[in-house]
Amino acid sequence: MTKRIFRAILTVALSVLLASLVLIVGVLHGYFQDRVLDELSSRTAYIALGIEHEGVEYLEDGFPNDCRVTWVAADGAVLWDNREDPTQMEDHADRPEVHEALLLGKGHAARYSDTLSQKTLYYALRLPDGSVLRVSDTQYSVWILVLQALQPVALVMVLAFCLALWLAGRLARQLVEPINAMDLNDPGEEIGYEELAPLVGKLRSQKQQISRQMEDLRRRREEFTAITENMSEGLLIIDRETRVLSHNAAALRLLDAQAPAEEDSVLALNREPGFRRCVEESLAGRRREELLEREDTCCRVLANPVEQDGAVTGAVLIVLDVTEKEQRETMRREFTANVSHELKTPLTAILGTAEILENGMVKPEDIPHFAGNIHREAQRLIGLVNDIIKLSRLDEGGAAAQWETVDLRAMAEEVLRQLAPAAEKKQVTMTLEGGPTAVRGVPQIVEEILYNLCDNAIAYNKPGGSVQITLSSTPESQRVTVADTGIGIPTELRERVFERFYRVDKSHSGGGTGLGLSIVKHGAAYLGACIELDSELGKGSTFMLTFPPA
């Protein structure tokens, strides 16, 4: 802008200067031409006087040769010329200046001369004798005069030009300065120019609008971030080139990835085959669901294409943590498979035996033995079904059982009485220590727990071993400890023994349903008690059941 203003001012100054120069030259030229004509006329008059007094001798006698003098007779014949031979010259009567002089007494003209190729000024005067004296001078001399006069003018012009240069620069800067000094971010009320006021006003209102919109956007983004960051589901939004547009912390956690760099590909977060299929399919415009299984976690990825005007512009990926769900699902599947298998085993035995009996292939004396088999297997089947029913009741929340105060001592004595025949058979001695201990609980469940613990302690004992039941009570808790001297449980299986149908001894030779400890675990959980296991392989196991304060 400064440059433009500078150029504009300079152009104006320069054109004014040039115009004045041209005008001055024009005026000077006219003035000097008049002066030259004046001089010519006075000189002609002077020469005319000379000729009048002295005749032609005046002309020939050392007349200064700085201008041309022609003497023409009244009939037009050249009488004398100081530059050319008069005899060679043509008739001059028709020359305008001569013609004019003959008629009016004096005349002048300016003519372009072909012979000398320059403009010539003529002045003619009629002498008293009727002849005409003509004096001429070239215009060239006018120009010399003009140029001489112009020299100081040119100097003044150069000075004026320099002044204009300096002033133009200064003015341009001064004009632009208030605009430069203006703070565009906060244009105050003080504006250098009135003409800028609408612009500044517009600027101010737009700035306010922009900051309002920015604030709005920021708030919306914050809301969005707050919502997505607090989601437990992972959220990823990607564009058509698989670049991550938005992600939340849960997505990074579930995919076990670091925060992606700006415009990084989503494949940099995870490149498991299932995840890649999700990305590819969703960007191809199809919905896709995949399960990502890892050693200890399990995620479900839902990928949905985002379409705009019929074209896929990106995709939204939702990552769900389904570890627990999958584990439960696996457990349920295993349980169903186990239950079917466990139920089938005794039934197969019963069916086989019954078939043999039906076909009459058994000697009468062997019938009691076969019937005994059927009886034993049927009993096992009933035990199993009972255990499953108990478990499913616990799963469903204890089937509205009655909570009351239970004396652990009395309960343990009852259990020992029930198990005495089994213990005797195994040659296991059972002892009970500790006084009456009251806990809050459901009697059936407490009894079930104690029964199963003691039953196991006997079943997995060695002949001649012992089972020690200890009741202890502190203000904080009540505890039952069932310690045996049996075969023990390997350290790595301590968690698994509480699983349904899990047996340390895979051969099933120990009898039982495989559900005992599972019932104990679920029962304890139902009562809010805590079950702990301590065991040494070959030396025996100790189960500790701790009740919360009554």
Next chain:
Amino acid sequence: MRNKFDEQLKRLHVELIQMGAACEDAISAAAEALLKGDESLVPAALEAERDLDRREREVENLCLKLLLQQQPVARDLREISAALKMISDLERIGDQAADIAELVSYVRVPDGSGVLHIADMTRAVIGMVTASVDSFVKRDLELARAVCAADDQVDALFDQVKRELIDMIASDAAWGQQGLDLLMVAKYLERIGDHATNVAEWVEYSITGVHPSNN
């Protein structure tokens, strides 16, 4: 102009990640087929290998196009040239994985991991391939160097497997055929380890500008 170039570089990066992932697919399918004796996984490994071949040509085209049309310099040039080298290593890993998969029907890894260290070797090699691709994806210099270090471990395991196979054949000549096939598998695994190291070295080159072999 620069924008388009950046776009293409990003695409190259994504293509390389996908190629790395395909490579992981190939080796894990082959390894699972080998260790579990599950021949149904063999086609998956072979398919992954074909996929890798196709991707290699694509990435190669992209790299050459970038080199010719954009005439990159400095870091960009380094990244593209490293990519060109890396894809051939990745493709070789796929080939070796397919070779292993083809041998699966002839060999049975004897039960019990105590007998042979070939399972350990397989796991170590898969770890190396994953880590080398990871180091590229995350531009992780430390991880790339860790891959180079892990190669020594794989080499040691190869020697151990070799000795074990010699003992096995010496104890019973009937193991001869199996033993030789297993040796081939071990050799392939060892080569995969080397290629993974190469990949990691090129990652290091593209990050630092100095190839580790020059140190």
